[in-house]
Amino acid sequence: MAAPSPTPFSRLFNSSVDARPTSLKTATILGPKLKSGETEQAHLRLLTSFKHLKFKASKEPPGLTQQLDNRKLESLTESENGCDLFEDLKHRFLRFKRRKFKENLDHFQNLAQGQAPKFMIIACADSRVCPSIILGFQPGEAFMVRNVANLVPTFESGPSETNAALEFAVNSLKVENILVIGHSCCGGIRALMSMEDEVDSSSFIRSWVVVGKNARLITKSAASNLSFDQQCRHCEKESVNHSLLNLLTYPWIEEKVAEGVLSLHGGYYDFIDCTFEKWTLDYKASNREKNSRFAVKNQFYWC
Amino acid sequence: MARKQTLEAAVEGLKRFLSEKEDSNEEVAAKIEKLTAELRRIDVAPIDPTEMIKRGFNYFKTNNFEEFYHELAESQHPKFLVFACSDSRVSPSIILNFKPGDAFMVRNIANMVPAFDQLRYSGVGAAIEYAVSVLEVPNILIIGHSRCGGIQRLMTHPEDGSLPFDFIDEWVKIGKPAAAKVKATFDNLPIEEQCAHCEREAVKLSLINLLTYPYVLTGIANMKLQLMGGYYNFVEGSFHVRNFETHFTTPVTM
Numbered sequence: 001m002a003a004p005s006p007t008p009f010s011r012l013f014n015s016s017v018d019a020r021p022t023s024l025k026t027a028t029i030l031g032p033k034l035k036s037g038e039t040e041q042a043h044l045r046l047l048t049s050f051k052h053l054k055f056k057a058s059k060e061p062p063g064l065t066q067q068l069d070n071r072k073l074e075s076l077t078e079s080e081n082g083c084d085l086f087e088d089l090k091h092r093f094l095r096f097k098r099r100k101f102k103e104n105l106d107h108f109q110n111l112a113q114g115q116a117p118k119f120m121i122i123a124c125a126d127s128r129v130c131p132s133i134i135l136g137f138q139p140g141e142a143f144m145v146r147n148v149a150n151l152v153p154t155f156e157s158g159p160s161e162t163n164a165a166l167e168f169a170v171n172s173l174k175v176e177n178i179l180v181i182g183h184s185c186c187g188g189i190r191a192l193m194s195m196e197d198e199v200d201s202s203s204f205i206r207s208w209v210v211v212g213k214n215a216r217l218i219t220k221s222a223a224s225n226l227s228f229d230q231q232c233r234h235c236e237k238e239s240v241n242h243s244l245l246n247l248l249t250y251p252w253i254e255e256k257v258a259e260g261v262l263s264l265h266g267g268y269y270d271f272i273d274c275t276f277e278k279w280t281l282d283y284k285a286s287n288r289e290k291n292s293r294f295a296v297k298n299q300f301y302w303c
Numbered sequence: 304m305a306r307k308q309t310l311e312a313a314v315e316g317l318k319r320f321l322s323e324k325e326d327s328n329e330e331v332a333a334k335i336e337k338l339t340a341e342l343r344r345i346d347v348a349p350i351d352p353t354e355m356i357k358r359g360f361n362y363f364k365t366n367n368f369e370e371f372y373h374e375l376a377e378s379q380h381p382k383f384l385v386f387a388c389s390d391s392r393v394s395p396s397i398i399l400n401f402k403p404g405d406a407f408m409v410r411n412i413a414n415m416v417p418a419f420d421q422l423r424y425s426g427v428g429a430a431i432e433y434a435v436s437v438l439e440v441p442n443i444l445i446i447g448h449s450r451c452g453g454i455q456r457l458m459t460h461p462e463d464g465s466l467p468f469d470f471i472d473e474w475v476k477i478g479k480p481a482a483a484k485v486k487a488t489f490d491n492l493p494i495e496e497q498c499a500h501c502e503r504e505a506v507k508l509s510l511i512n513l514l515t516y517p518y519v520l521t522g523i524a525n526m527k528l529q530l531m532g533g534y535y536n537f538v539e540g541s542f543h544v545r546n547f548e549t550h551f552t553t554p555v556t557m
Contacts, residue, residue, distance in 0.1 A: 117391035127381035136359025164474035204428030
């Protein structure tokens, strides 16, 4: 993610906007103004859709099958922008349909019956680091979790979206590999490193990235002589290792790693130089004390 | 042996193909995709995970990196915040061909967006806050899909008598209102069809939950944010998408 300027995130909210539903200014506010003293009543309903495009695949005749379901409620009109966006998504999907889906129909039909991915990936939500693109994962190959700063909370921290996915991937899908991928210029890590010690409770980002606080502590002690940018880079990698250690706090993960049926890997993608580092946790050789360093093996650097 | 022959035939086919002239780029690209996919599936040895990602990365670096990265290294300006399922079959980068820089992407079980709760759901909140307040994405797209395991769990547990999954069950219960609505409306249908309805209903619920985040509401009020729900059906090979809008109906004079 791009590095944000160090503005407390709470100040980014425009406090002068009236956020009550009745004052929503959309292009579709309708009906005569309410006049005081009269008994007119406006009715607010929360509704979905009315601009509905459906793109169908190969079973249809050649060319594009498109249904425009344009049930208009009151005088709901689609803005210029909305139409372009649907067109954009349509072209994207049809391209996938032409180049991949139709050409590999058998494979997709098999996949529809069930998935058996070998990998679980934990990557950042950053738009530049999609593992499907940079590591070429095809449909069916990788179960993927993406969150801010590719963090893994500990078992003790309680249920969350990331560990629900872990539980599914490890205990249900029985993946053989978990790969945590960090990356350069991560805004989430930068936010973690920029955090002041006093708690500013109004920001979600702060509440989340604090999961990585141990990585920040280690970085501050190991790399305090480096520039802030270099410290962030150090923390990006440290946080991956920290996440691997957090993975081992889950008993059903540690059990499988000890048995040798599950491997934990760390990765680091640098999109400035286009390089990728990868390493594997060497469980047997690791020191088993809490928060200590662990051993790695199969370390690679591709450039 | 048969495997190796098929592999060699595929390689030969690719070589022959590349040396021929083709009129249409689409045809070329589609055929290359098909042959590449075949080659990837036919492997003479069991897949080594390191080898697999090394091949993927080398392909990306050779073919795609240059095109994107000079501007993107500085900063990102994605047009979308996407919520998609972690399911290995539904990567939006593949289905909707999102290129690097296009979409800030959150992937979780059953593509859920819980209502605002800074204690329990800080991960999702952090992603929404970052995308909407810092990156100022103009569109949020939530994509549901067919045969979703998370939705199936929501719809069938604990009635099916299965053992609890501590974390999964706690997560998917975000979708309980959607499941309740589907069960009330479609209880005459087989469970698979009810699940399919719930996959779509859960997307609608997640869109409504987005409105509980103050920065989302601000973005909508300022007409800078558009919310959309999508559904990818990989059984029939279709995708549909709809806007989520709010408005007042005409007042009724009493």
